[in-house]
Amino acid sequence: QSVLTQPPSVSAAPGQKVTISCSGSSSNIGNYYVSWYQQLPGTAPKLLIYDNNKRPSGIPDRFSGSKSGTSATLGITGLQTGDEADYYCGTWDSSLSAYVFGAGTKVTVL
Amino acid sequence: QVQLVQSGGEVKKPGASVKVSCKVSGYTLPELSIHWVRQAPGKGLQWMGGFDPEEGETIYAQKFQGRVTMTEDTSSDTAYMELSSLRSEDTAVYYCAATTAMLRGSWFDPWGQGSLVTVS
Numbered sequence: 514q515s516v517l518t519q520p521p522s523v524s525a526a527p528g529q530k531v532t533i534s535c536s537g538s539s540s541n542i543g544n545y546y547v548s549w550y551q552q553l554p555g556t557a558p559k560l561l562i563y564d565n566n567k568r569p570s571g572i573p574d575r576f577s578g579s580k581s582g583t584s585a586t587l588g589i590t591g592l593q594t595g596d597e598a599d600y601y602c603g604t605w606d607s608s609l610s611a612y613v614f615g616a617g618t619k620v621t622v623l
Numbered sequence: 624q625v626q627l628v629q630s631g632g633e634v635k636k637p638g639a640s641v642k643v644s645c646k647v648s649g650y651t652l653p654e655l656s657i658h659w660v661r662q663a664p665g666k667g668l669q670w671m672g673g674f675d676p677e678e679g680e681t682i683y684a685q686k687f688q689g690r691v692t693m694t695e696d697t698s699s700d701t702a703y704m705e706l707s708s709l710r711s712e713d714t715a716v717y718y719c720a721a722t723t724a725m726l727r728g729s730w731f732d733p734w735g736q737g738s739l740v741t742v743s
Contacts, residue, residue, distance in 0.1 A: 515667070516637075517725070518691040545727055545728060546728045546729075548729070548730035548731070549735070550668075550731075557718055557734040557735065557736055557737050558660075558668065558718070558720075558730075558731075558734050559734070560730055560731060560732035560733075563724075564728070564730070568733075569732060577635035597652070601667065601668055603668070603730075603731075605726065605727040605728070607727075609684075610682070610685070611670055611684045611685065612658070612669055612673075612726070612729060613670065614668040614669070614670065615667070616667045617667045617668070617699065619740075
């Protein structure tokens with residue numbers, strides 16, 4: 514049971530937008546930066562967003578991140594079939610003294 | 624740019640130990656903090672521990688304390704993760720991941736390709 518809560522799945526048609534929520538508490542999201550990772554089937558995770566809303570070089574601006582209070586959100590616009598993957602949020606948790614990940618959200622392109 | 628290349632998969636018996644390596648290229652080990660994350664089949668990501676540059680030491684998730692040891696060989700820019708007293712629940716893909724950020728504001732980029740450890 515993760516301390517970060519994500520929806521198990523989201524779906525949308527190609528070209529549409531999806532948002533993935535990541536809900537935590539003051540011991541994690543409320544006081545620390547959030548990062549987001551994309552894991553395509555059979556591959557290692559890849560950093561999509563760091564420091565709540567920054568994109569590493571090479572990540573298209575279709576991916577965006579935001580944070581408000583104890584929740585964070587990943588947005589994907591112009592959905593493509595290649596975006597079908599599992600997405601994880603992650604941050605530090607001061608109560609657990611551990612880096613924690615959400616349970617992951619599977620994105621399906623209809 | 625940083626690349627992490629991990630050792631191959633291993634099959635171990637319950638009670639044994641496994642040591643996974645992670646070779647760094649493009650940077651030197653002292654320039655990075657290496658962390659280890661595992662993923663059981665069909666499950667999510669679980670942080671095991673990593674180097675905390677603010678404390679100057681490696682910290683471990685409580686779940687693994689006493690069973691895991693993370694070390695580095697700066698002469699070969701290779702990091703290692705050794706897990707002992709293996710049980711079937713330790714069957715997972717083990718990833719190393721790098722960061723230049725402080726642990727408490729951290730992100731991981733890049734990741735190694737993963738090493739499958741099967742306990743059977």
